[in-house]
Amino acid sequence: GAGVSQSPRYKVAKRGQDVALRCDPISGHVSLFWYQQALGQGPEFLTYFQNEAQLDKSGLPSDRFFAERPEGSVSTLKIQRTQQEDSAVYLCASSLVEAGPANEQFFGPGTRLTVL
Amino acid sequence: TQLLEQSPQFLSIQEGENLTVYCNSSSVFSSLQWYRQEPGEGPVLLVTVVTGGEVKKLKRLTFQFGDARKDSSLHITAAQPGDTGLYLCAGEGWSGGSNYKLTFGKGTLLTVNP
Numbered sequence: 001g002a003g004v005s006q007s008p009r010y011k012v013a014k015r016g017q018d019v020a021l022r023c024d025p026i027s028g029h030v031s032l033f034w035y036q037q038a039l040g041q042g043p044e045f046l047t048y049f050q051n052e053a054q055l056d057k058s059g060l061p062s063d064r065f066f067a068e069r070p071e072g073s074v075s076t077l078k079i080q081r082t083q084q085e086d087s088a089v090y091l092c093a094s095s096l097v098e099a100g101p102a103n104e105q106f107f108g109p110g111t112r113l114t115v116l
Numbered sequence: 117t118q119l120l121e122q123s124p125q126f127l128s129i130q131e132g133e134n135l136t137v138y139c140n141s142s143s144v145f146s147s148l149q150w151y152r153q154e155p156g157e158g159p160v161l162l163v164t165v166v167t168g169g170e171v172k173k174l175k176r177l178t179f180q181f182g183d184a185r186k187d188s189s190l191h192i193t194a195a196q197p198g199d200t201g202l203y204l205c206a207g208e209g210w211s212g213g214s215n216y217k218l219t220f221g222k223g224t225l226l227t228v229n230p
Binding site: 004031041044048091103105107109 | 120156157158159160161164204206216217218219220221222223
């Protein structure tokens with residue numbers, strides 16, 4: 001497909017489990033972003049990659065959150081020892097060029113994580 | 117602290133009515149984007165406004181960026197059931213911050229009843 005894809009679409013985890021969320025950006029897109037969207041809220045920035053380099057991880061809420069994009073395409077967001085407050089929709093977005101003013105970000109459908 | 121305040125949070129109207137939703141901030145943004153998000157999907161960009169005072173029209177949707185680049189509005193004329201969704205505004209480059217981070221409001225959930 002031509003858009004951003006994410007998998008799995010839904011994930012249920014028991015508290016304390018580790019999870020890995022995958023993002024396949026649009027082919028050739030340089031920039032990749034992860035956002036967290038809690039119920040009834042707008043998305044909140046987590047981290048930004050330019051190709052394989054993680055240039056900004058200031059939005060990651062704790063050291064249990066880790067993201068990587070080793071070959072500059074697919075990205076994985078890993079959450080260790082999940083807690084109930086991690087329950088949210090995790091959105092991935094990609095952009096054609098290096099991030100800059102008014103560049104369009106294309107969002108995937110998100111992964112809905114529920115931690116019991 | 118929510119940097120972008122959207123109002124109203126919820127709006128339910130009948131088909132054919134007009135409506136306006138607002139996005140306000142005390143901070144200056146280099147640009148502001150409006151998105152629509154449907155259940156189970158990611159946000160889809162509707163428009164980007166960059167210049168203070170700018171007005172953009174997209175069919176029945178009219179977007180305005182405030183002169184001071186701190187606020188914006190979205191006006192929909194003759195709303196249709198297909199307009200139903202969560203409307204999000206997102207500011208870029210908050211008060212000199214990184215020109216790629218999007219700061220989103222909480223959104224306005226619009227329901228247009230047939």
